[in-house]
Amino acid sequence: MKFLHNIISSVKPHFEKGGKLSRFWVVFDALETFTFTPGHVTKQGSHIRDGIDLKRTMSMVIIALVPALLFGTWNIGDQYFASIGTTDADMIAKLTVGAFKVIPLILVSYGVGLGIEFIFAGLRGHGINEGFLVSGMLIPLIMPMDVPLWMVAAAVAFAVIIGKEVFGGTGMNIVNVALTARAFLFFAYPKQMSGEIWIQDVANSKAGGLLVDGHTGATALGHLAGTVGEKIDEMGHVMSLFAESGMFSLHNCIIGTIPGSIGETSVIAIAIGAVILIATGIGSWRIMASFLVGGLVMGVLFNLMGMNAYMTLDPVHQVVIGGFMFGMVFMATDPVTAASTNTGKYIYGFLAGLLSIMIRVFNPAYPEGVMMAILFMNVMAPLIDHYVLQANINRRQKRLQNI
């Protein structure tokens, strides 16, 4: 790899201060440090250092996202062919249909996000940070497959500028960047973000009379939201969708062959990601575990209340629909916006899981309760840490008094 490094070194002077291309230094630096870990040696403190850096940490998250991404791409095609009654479509056809949706989304997300990051890095005179590598992949995965690309571009721009850069960039943001993008779309374009966007061409299929009965293009949460405020015994037709033979049976929800945001449907694909994150220690198992417990506890409490059909849904079924699992593994565990103390992580995860289910059931206007719950707990995380630290401080002061 010496020759590659020689090429980089030979063009480097053009990008340095005084060079012709010095305004593109950030781009050059990003590419240089991407291909070669710099030969910086330790100056003070510990003379030896760990090989772990933010690039490797972030790339592990990307690897963990790959199963969900691949399944989501396939599922777009699968849902499309199922909705028009084609049963003999093969995997290539399904992946192709999906790829035509997913790849533009990824390109727009990275293009807009990294473009803004480059501008800010250039203005501030520091190297580009790796944070957006993960956010840029998360954003397409939490989008409905039929979302217009210009909306995604607007959402990414909002999330990166208002969600992150105004606070100082990677490591400084208060709320999760990817969820900020999703929340932006949800509140800015509520009309476009609901209805027939979960299955490809569902509106056209309906107009052309191609749509198979039952494929309305609504998600599991969309169906369930309609049951709130209605009598339980009149909602049998909705709840039958969640029965063993229904479209949203536990089996289908775990495999992921249901309509939904691109990456969120398959519990199995997400679980593979969770195993990667926990094994590499990049994702906090404390948050994931307590998040799951929080969701299940709320599900059980709702079962006990049983005031509407939504509440009677089995707790296990509750946590495998919607974005609960995806939020638990990839969103709540964002180390920058989660609680930073180990004790705080349990509290943070538990409350976020609990609120996810609570919001989606109590307020059907916000079917995606996970998003609201995690954003809310992002804001509360410093408060949780504050009390955990205060307990530590009190312990120390008590020790002083006991002398």
Place this chain on the structure above:
Amino acid sequence: MSLKKTIRKGVNIRLAGIPAKTVTDATKASCYSVQPPDFTGLTPKVIVKEGETVKAGTSLFYDKNQPSVHYSSPVAGIVSAIIRGAKRRVLSVEITPSGKELHKDFGVSDLKTSKRETLLAKILEGGMFPFFRQRPYDVVANPTDSPRSIHISGFDSSPLAATTSVALEGRMSDFQNGIDALSILSGAGGVHVGAECGDNTFAEVTGCTITEFYGPHPVGNVGVQIHHTLPVNKGEVVWTIGYQDVANLGAFLASGIYVPTRVVACGGSECAQPAHVKTLAGASIKSFINVPSTASNGDSVRIISGSVLTGDRVADKGFLGAYHTAVALLAEGSEPKFLLTSGWLGLGLSRFSLSKAYPTWLMPKTKTWDLDTNMGGEERAFVVSGEYEKVFPFDIYPVHLLKAIIVNDIDSMEKLGIYEVAPEDFALCEYGCTSKIEAQKIIREGLDSLRIELS
């Protein structure tokens, strides 16, 4: 018989070139140096001139803020150079030995009848006092304080460290004598020695509380041991001293002459014959270790006085630091690493990592690692949480303390426990930091600003 404590957090980094358990007497060095920057908190007033003849034990300089604390020459000879840096700060007082064994005689002390004042005065005059350090602040102790207790870590758990039983071989009577002196100096808290679990070196020592510590590095850091036996509270002062210096103190009181003996562990991947050597504090490093001109990876060789996690990088003509008991030779790592082979996307089989994102944790615990001085990435803001806590065995939140220091919030620093820590306690945090934060430097700055604020 003794107390036992187990520390779970931390990690042992097994670097290649572990020193053999043999001691050889080093040849007499051609030059010695006493370096004021080694002693944190010292403002030196030099009282010798270049060309002046000194005996071993002659005071070279004293502390302007504590004029009773003298810093003495380790050998008899001629003051060959007084080296100053920016703003005429004294960096080094170098002595070329004359070859004669001329010692300034401070007289023998009988510890059975000694009073604290007379004993302390003799230690100050003889130049033994700078080896006492204090918590809080991790600086040279203040002789006007009466410490609550005195703590000695009986072992060094850092990579490539000296072995206690080797370093103290044949010196246990001196060590006992030193402990007796310390118990006169100490307050009600007494003298505490932390022994390595399974090490019998201190089995016969009396007059102190011995606690056996079991666990990975940083268990041998005296700060960790204090935290787990008698933690330092706000307003309290404890003194610490290295176990070799206890033996030196004992010998000084018994003989009346100043001999700062050092058994130094020489190791590291670039060290041809890793072993222990016996020399004096301040000896020129090349007098006892052969430094190859190029490292095995073709880069230059870094000479480190002290532990690889906390020590000082010294120049070619460098000297052994005042408190250091180890010297390591490591290869520099200034070659850029391609992402797929040895960079951030590579398998990383040769990288010792605290993170499970590298396969270190799947490899046998006995493997030794050949690490260079590469940073392994670029500096970033704090992103990952919970990684410092895994190697930080204190009931303190390390990242929050660092953040309080970065914003110079004195009140928060105090509350979050800065009095108990020293930079060395953060060395492993710094090693494993994803964001490459200079944690030890930040802690030092925090301690310094607190000390100025409260003095």
